Amino acid sequence: MKKKIFFHFGMHKTGSSYIQTLLANAKSELKQERVFLPEDHRAKLILNGVPTAGNGLKLSRLIKLGKLEEAFALVSHDQELAEVENCDSLLYSSESFFHLFQYHAANWLSFEQLLIGKDIELKGLLFFRDPVEHIISTFRHRFKDNYIDFERWLANDYETHKIIKNFLEVKPTLETDFGYRNYSANKRHLSKCVFEEWLGYNWSPFIKNETVNKSLNISDIYLGHLLRPILFPNEYKSFLVKLLALDDNLKPNEESYIENLINKTSDYLLKYRNLFEEINKLLPVNEALQWQYINKQDVEIQQTISFSNAQLEIYSKYLQNVQKSSLKRSLKIIRKELFKILKMDRN
Incomplete structure (x- = not known):
């Protein structure tokens, strides 16, 4: 039987962490279907619902660096x-x-040739997502890395649709047989897309209470920005974990703030309209991308970020801890300097 390699490409913010959790938990069932899921040192993390970059990270890095022979050797080892x-x-x-299709599409094409040369069949799966949803979801994630100005970020640093454009340009030359789907927050849908409709099985797993990669609210992240300069890395991480654990009912409703961000996407959507239409030619008809142009004459809505009492209580606690730690450090420095002075006097 001809050997196959399945590549789940993502893209980002389309349920990859959940899919990887399903795959890791179904490893035994996959073996019964004669499909082997190579592990890496993060395998135990994903089994526990902790997001990782996936079991293909090492392979993709080798391809990115142009180390194609090493990448092929890794695949050969996994085949053994x-x-x-x-x-x-x-x-x-x-x-x-x-x-890889941002700057290294040529490396992927060359890697494909190595595999095809060994008579290996290549199957790919790529999820897309409605443009505005993807923009907002990605901004939430990048907001943690100090991106505050939405319009500047969207114009200069949001790379997703540039990568898709590159992908579509080389698509005619790809050897990988791709399936294309539109992301849905419905986890049963994601599982069915992967296991039944891509892999071709008559079963698909489901993890009912999965909370992989739960997102922080923008108000959470903004508070994090305020404390990040004065917290040690482990303290900052602990602070975000505390905010993440807060029930959404104890956080402010951010719909008006998000709606204001959506109002600022019109120029971007118009710029990439033809690309969205090209993507829709790849997707099932009932999964076509949806987007709406906002009339720029509309009055802008709330632009400020509000905080709940529960969030501010956590913030205050960590701020107090910083002040106590700062006081202790200051006292320690003062004692040290006094000791030096006393020692000099004695001499």
Whole structure:
């Protein structure tokens, strides 16, 4: 039987962490279908619902660096492990495969040729997402890295649709047989897309209470920006975890703030309208991308960020801890300097 390699490409913010959790938990079932899921050192994390970059990260990095022979050797090693398990197919998942098409599409094309030369069949899966949803979801994530100005970020640093454009340009020359789907927050839909409609099984797993990669609210992240300069990295991480654990009912409603961001996407959507239409030619008709142009004459809505009492209580607690720590450090420095002075006097 011809060997196969399945590549789940992401893209980012389309449920990859959840899909990777499903794959990791279904490893035994996949083996029964003769599909081997190579592990890396993060395998235990994803089993516990902790987001990782996926089991394809190392492979994609080698391809990115142009180390194609090393990448091929890694695949060959994984194939040997698969044969021991009586499997004839490999499955790699990582959003980093998608990001290869930002600057390194030629490397992927060359890597494909190495695999095709060994008579290996290549299957790919790429999820898209409605443009405005993806923009807002990505901004929430990037906001943590100090992106505050939405319009500047969207114009200069939001790279997603530039990568898709590059992907579509080289698509006619790709050897990988791709399936394309539109992301849905419905987890049963995601599982069915992967296991039944891509891999071709008559079953698909489901993790009911999965909370992989829960997002911080923008108000959470803004508070994090205020404290980040004065917290140690472990304290900052602890602060965000505390905010993440807060029930959404204890946080301010951000719909008006988000709606204001959406109002600022019109120029961007018009710029990439033709690209969205090209994507829709790839997707099932009932999964076509949806977007809406906002009339720029509309009155802008709330632009400020508000905070709840529960959020401010956590913020105050950490601020007090910083003040106490700062006082202790100051006292320590004062004692040290006094000791030096006393020692000099004695001499």
